[in-house]
Amino acid sequence: MYQTELLIRNFEFDIEKIKVHVFGNIPDSKMNPEKKREILDWYSQVIAEMKSEEIEKEGHLSYVQEEVQRLSDLSLKLLSQDNDYQLLFNAARPAIRENILASEGLVSSPIQSCLNGVFGLLLARMKGSQVEKEQLESIEHFGNVLSYLSYQYGNKQ
Numbered sequence: 002m003y004q005t006e007l008l009i010r011n012f013e014f015d016i017e018k019i020k021v022h023v024f025g026n027i028p029d030s031k032m033n034p035e036k037k038r039e040i041l042d043w044y045s046q047v048i049a050e051m052k053s054e055e056i057e058k059e060g061h062l063s064y065v066q067e068e069v070q071r072l073s074d075l076s077l078k079l080l081s082q083d084n085d086y087q088l089l090f091n092a093a094r095p096a097i098r099e100n101i102l103a104s105e106g107l108v109s110s111p112i113q114s115c116l117n118g119v120f121g122l123l124l125a126r127m128k129g130s131q132v133e134k135e136q137l138e139s140i141e142h143f144g145n146v147l148s149y150l151s152y153q154y155g156n157k158q
Contacts, residue, residue, distance in 0.1 A: 096139035115143035
């Protein structure tokens with residue numbers, strides 16, 4: 002969803018721009034017009050939600066943040082009960098701490114820090130920016146934590 006929010010902001014909340022630039026080059030043989038319409042309707046809904054929550058410039062939708070909180074709660078539970086998760090989390094801990102400190106108070110959740118790190122890599126790659134080896138190692142740790150959480154979260158649903 003972070004990518005969707007960013008895309009919507011980049012296209013200035015204009016569904017026509019999204020239609021042209023995101024779906025314009027997808028042939029009907031790859032995605033039928035009904036499916037395109039369905040997805041465009043979904044984008045329109047997300048645009049309305051972002052405007053309603055007044056997050057046009059920055060921030061994330063409340064239901065997205067609620068999912069992050071659920072993952073954070075699961076993380077705390079696993080840290081007290083799951084040795085495999087403890088090992089993964091402890092390997093990521095220095096990078097998590099570094100990211101939280103670098104956020105200058107904007108981020109306090111370890112899971113939010115992991116999500117931001119992985120999303121930051123995506124943005125860097127989209128921009129063609131060079132990513133240092135140390136950063137890639139940190140992001141790999143974040144990915145390991147998030148993958149394990151995702152698996153466990155899926156099992157809880």
